[in-house]
Amino acid sequence: MFDKGILLIISGPSGAGKGTVVKELIKEDKYCLSVSVTTRKPRPGEIEGVSYYFRSEEQFEKLIADGELLEYAAFCGNYYGTPLKYVEERLAEGKNVILEIEVQGAVQVKERYPDAVLIFLTPESISDLEDRLRGRRTESDEVIAMRLSRAREEVKLMDKYDYIVLNDLVRNATSRINGIVETEKYASERNKDFPSKFLSEKGVD
Amino acid sequence: MFDKGILLIISGPSGAGKGTVVKELIKEDKYCLSVSVTTRKPRPGEIEGVSYYFRSEEQFEKLIADGELLEYAAFCGNYYGTPLKYVEERLAEGKNVILEIEVQGAVQVKERYPDAVLIFLTPESISDLEDRLRGRRTESDEVIAMRLSRAREEVKLMDKYDYIVLNDLVRNATSRINGIVETEKYASERNKDFPSKFLSEKGVD
Numbered sequence: 001m002f003d004k005g006i007l008l009i010i011s012g013p014s015g016a017g018k019g020t021v022v023k024e025l026i027k028e029d030k031y032c033l034s035v036s037v038t039t040r041k042p043r044p045g046e047i048e049g050v051s052y053y054f055r056s057e058e059q060f061e062k063l064i065a066d067g068e069l070l071e072y073a074a075f076c077g078n079y080y081g082t083p084l085k086y087v088e089e090r091l092a093e094g095k096n097v098i099l100e101i102e103v104q105g106a107v108q109v110k111e112r113y114p115d116a117v118l119i120f121l122t123p124e125s126i127s128d129l130e131d132r133l134r135g136r137r138t139e140s141d142e143v144i145a146m147r148l149s150r151a152r153e154e155v156k157l158m159d160k161y162d163y164i165v166l167n168d169l170v171r172n173a174t175s176r177i178n179g180i181v182e183t184e185k186y187a188s189e190r191n192k193d194f195p196s197k198f199l200s201e202k203g204v205d
Numbered sequence: 206m207f208d209k210g211i212l213l214i215i216s217g218p219s220g221a222g223k224g225t226v227v228k229e230l231i232k233e234d235k236y237c238l239s240v241s242v243t244t245r246k247p248r249p250g251e252i253e254g255v256s257y258y259f260r261s262e263e264q265f266e267k268l269i270a271d272g273e274l275l276e277y278a279a280f281c282g283n284y285y286g287t288p289l290k291y292v293e294e295r296l297a298e299g300k301n302v303i304l305e306i307e308v309q310g311a312v313q314v315k316e317r318y319p320d321a322v323l324i325f326l327t328p329e330s331i332s333d334l335e336d337r338l339r340g341r342r343t344e345s346d347e348v349i350a351m352r353l354s355r356a357r358e359e360v361k362l363m364d365k366y367d368y369i370v371l372n373d374l375v376r377n378a379t380s381r382i383n384g385i386v387e388t389e390k391y392a393s394e395r396n397k398d399f400p401s402k403f404l405s406e407k408g409v410d
Contacts, residue, residue: 183387
């Protein structure tokens with residue numbers, strides 16, 4: 001059966017707990033995080049090829065022009081993007097590559113790479129989201145109001161995603177995501193070579 | 206989240222072990238088998254509404270005309286079909302309804318009911334299939350040759366299916382099918398009411 005990795009895009013409202021869920025997933029060897037390219041200057045302790053790939057603006061624009069980015073965006077005067085080559089190499093090794101990006105980026109990736117699986121990670125309701133944001137005790141009422149208003153817009157774009165995963169408990173969310181990855185590997189779309197393997201001496205491995 | 210049942214179509218070559226896998230699945234309360242309608246006469250011990258719905262040819266043809274069958278076929282001079290109403294009622298109760306039918310029927314169902322999930326259950330290779338058929342010690346070489354030749358044709362129709370499930374071991378096959386059903390319930394296609402639930406007081410249940 002399908003033995004490559006799956007490209008998993010995880011998006012969701014700020015406060016949905018994406019960071020925690022992703023951290024939990026990549027404890028398992030079968031997952032890895034994509035390493036982004038950026039034009040931002042390295043901060044102390046950041047390592048080239050681990051934290052980010054650090055590139056000049058000129059180099060970054062060449063990557064765009066050459067179609068070597070799965071998606072990119074500008075943020076606070078810097079570019080951030082996902083290098084196609086890095087992702088493809090990990091997938092070929094059988095690693096499921098996780099990209100934690102926003103809706104716009106997710107849609108870009110799906111266009112470039114239709115095999116990507118788009119997951120919308122979300123609390124059960126807007127009031128749960130508010131509780132989570134308040135529970136952090138790090139954000140002002142104003143910032144919280146802005147994030148809630150943004151979440152109301154983001155949830156409307158849910159139909160761009162393949163799956164909706166509730167993050168009621170981190171262990172539930174990760175087990176749902178593990179199930180999605182497992183199931184996607186049986187999709188007939190990913191096993192077009194099945195008939196020829198089935199008919200060969202060796203069969204399906 | 207989605208709390209209806211899922212209509213599961215299970216097909217696969219003769220000898221793939223569909224019967225055993227289905228028997229194992231329906232031990233769990235969340236699955237049920239569809240009850241077919243037929244024009245065949247009841248055999249001793251068969252119960253109306255449990256074994257089959259027994260109908261006259263005239264009644265059966267009216268069911269076809271009224272669009273009340275999900276699929277039907279004629280076999281040995283009798284009609285066999287799947288009643289839409291029975292399936293819809295079980296799905297509404299949250300039961301996953303299993304239909305064990307052939308490729309032609311599976312394609313008919315998917316047209317009528319696109320939410321159906323089509324599973325192709327298969328051994329790992331044509332030679333595994335041959336071993337299984339020979340292991341039964343009930344069929345002549347001629348019948349085995351005919352089944353293998355048919356399997357070679359069936360596997361080419363695999364792209365009509367959503368998933369390919371290997372039946373290497375019955376417990377592996379059932380666990381894969383359980384995973385597919387679970388994962389399908391998170392599909393955004395099945396949760397189009399999610400945004401309105403998310404924004405409501407109550408949230409998603």
